[in-house]
Amino acid sequence: MRRAFVVIGLLALLAPLTAAASFASDRLWTGSHAAEARAQALLTAIRAAGDHGLKPEWYRIADLEKALEPGADRDRAEQLLSDAFVTYASDISTGRVRANSIDRDIDIQQRRIDRAGLLKEAADAGDFPTWLASLPPKGDYPALQKTLATLRQKRATAATFTSLPYGDALKPGMIDPRVPMLRQRLAELEMTVPAPSAVAELYDDALAVVVKDYQAAKGLTVDGVIGAKTTRSLNTSLDDRIDQVVANLERRRWLPADLGNRYVLVNAADYSMVFVDGGQPVFRSLVIVGTPKNPTPEIASTMYGFQTNPYWTVPQSISGEEYLPILRRDPHALAAGGFRIFESWSDDDSEIDPDTVDWNAVDPKAFPYRIRQDPGVGNALGYIFFPFSNRYGIYMHDTATRALFAEGSRNFSHGCIRLQNPLEFVEKVFGGRGGFDKERVRAAIDGGQQVSYTFPEPVRLYVTYRTVTANADGEVTFRDDIYGRDRRVVQAMGQPRS
Incomplete structure (x- = not known):
């Protein structure tokens, strides 16, 4: 009996080894016509990695080609091709880099690729080239690929580039030596530029119309004035635009x-x-959205509802950097804006008289007090507040400074997202469900009531930073990289993979 158990035990131990040997005999990339066709399809895709903003050498294309030469070691070929395949498939479907490693203001949980599962899918694919081509995202991704190809073709033709010098704001009606260069630069950007007037250096109204069209296309303030932002945008080179597409x-x-x-x-x-x-x-x-100094992060979260007439608790960083100098000049200056100061961050009974504090002795980098703004017309959050979980302490909300929505470049906040028409948005989210009554909410706002509302179902939130996008018709729009993130993304993509 004991001998029988020994035999059964040995068979159990040998079973995985037998399965492994069987799997090894079913080679994925070599040894059969189907496997070799699969390998060639993978090499074709890797050679065209540039279409995705990637580079063939990242996947050791030269080593792969040598590994498939007649007489090469099949086991080594299988290993090299499997490694390259998993890396390439992961890159084109979930990203070349871990987003959170690039910038502290990026907090995105990317999908993880299962190596064994991916290899099995490749083996089971009836049409491997078509299956491989299906891995990248859909949406505007193909349109961005076409734009990348177009920009690279333009760069190959050695198109001229006229750099516009920085200087004082150039306004319509002014005479300035930069005007001929401005005309040349706009022409290089394929804008239809009118002929100059009798005075070549005159910034006339006809040219200002073209500048306004350019500003509108790039999301700049449409005023026809050539200031620092417009100059910087005009001086964006083809290489910069290519990098933008690759990053996006x-x-x-x-x-x-x-x-x-x-x-x-x-x-x-x-x-x-x-x-x-x-x-x-x-x-x-x-x-x-946030300023370059206080950028809005890239995150994914969920919104569950909203609140009317919120308090605004000032973040410690803002209290120390912006409000402490005001308190040092006049301890009561904040009171006019509805601000109150508390000793505790949790106890509302701990309000203090600002005259009792020596504000000159307070460390701005370790501000110990809680500053809170009461609800009202001047409240920084406006009348509606949408909380959502994130590690940055930002949220979406109404605003008391609505005039700023008329600007083109609307990067004025400390990172939060100010919404132009929050009540209309709420109405769409409820969609007639949950007993939602827009006028009742408006009455609560007007009456100064703090009321919390729960959405009929949670709403997923994605906060992105897409400087290049395409609409449903494939029309591509470029926005200037106000946070400087595109360059960091491209640099990170070129780093060796672990």
Whole structure:
């Protein structure tokens, strides 16, 4: 009996080894016509990695080609091709880099690729080239690929580049030596430029119209004035634009392949927001986002509802950097704006008299007090506040400074997202459900009531930074890289993979 158990035990131990030997005999890339065709399809895709903003050498294309030569070691070929395949498939579907490693203001949980599962899918694919081509994201991704190809073709023709010097603001009606260079630069950007007037250096109204068209296309303030922002945008080279497209192909790969049927997408680079319900855009809005010093992060979260007439608790960094100098000049200066100061961050009974504090002795980097603004017309959050979980302490909200929505470059906040028409957005989210009554909410706002409302179902939120996008017709829009993130993304992509 004991001998029988020994035999059974040995068979159990040998079973995995037998299965492994069987799997090894079924080679994925060599040894049969189907496997070799699969290998050639992979090499073809890797050679065209540039279409995705990637580089063939990242996948050791030269080593792969040598490994498939007649007489080469099959085991080594299998290992090299499997490694290259998993790396390439992961890169084109979920991103070349871990987004969170690039910038502290990026907090995106990318999908993880299962190596064994991916190899099995490749083996089971009836049409491997078609299956491989299906891995990249959909949406505007193909349009960005076409734009990348077009820009590279333009660069290959050695197109001229006229750099516009910085200087004082150039306004219509002025005579300035930069005007001929401005005309040349706009022509290089394929804008239709009118002939100059009798005075070549006159910035005339006809040229100002072209500048305004350019500013509108790039999301700049449309005033015809050539200031620092417009000059910087005009001086963006073809190489810079190519890098932007490469960064935005990567950025799209970070997000889920399918964003879902119901979500909010905020694009900080475009100062825009869209609410998608049932797979269709049902609400769009302008937004105000963070300054370059206090950028709006890239995150994914969920919104569950909103509140009317919120308090605004000032973050410690703002209290120390911006409000402490005011308190040092006049301890009561903040009171006019509805601000109150508390000793505790949790006890509302701990309000203090600002005259009792020696503000000159307070460390701005370790501000110990809680400053809170009461609800009201001047409240920084406006009348509606949308909280959502994130490690940055930002949220979406109304605003008391609505005039800023008329600006082109709307990067004025400390990182939060200011929404232009929050009540209209709420109405779309409820969609007639949950007993929602827009006028009742408006009455609560007007009456100064703090009321919390829960959405009929949670709304997924994606806060992105897409400096290059395409609409449903494939028309591509560029926005200037106000946070300087595109360059960091491209640099990170070129680093060796672990």
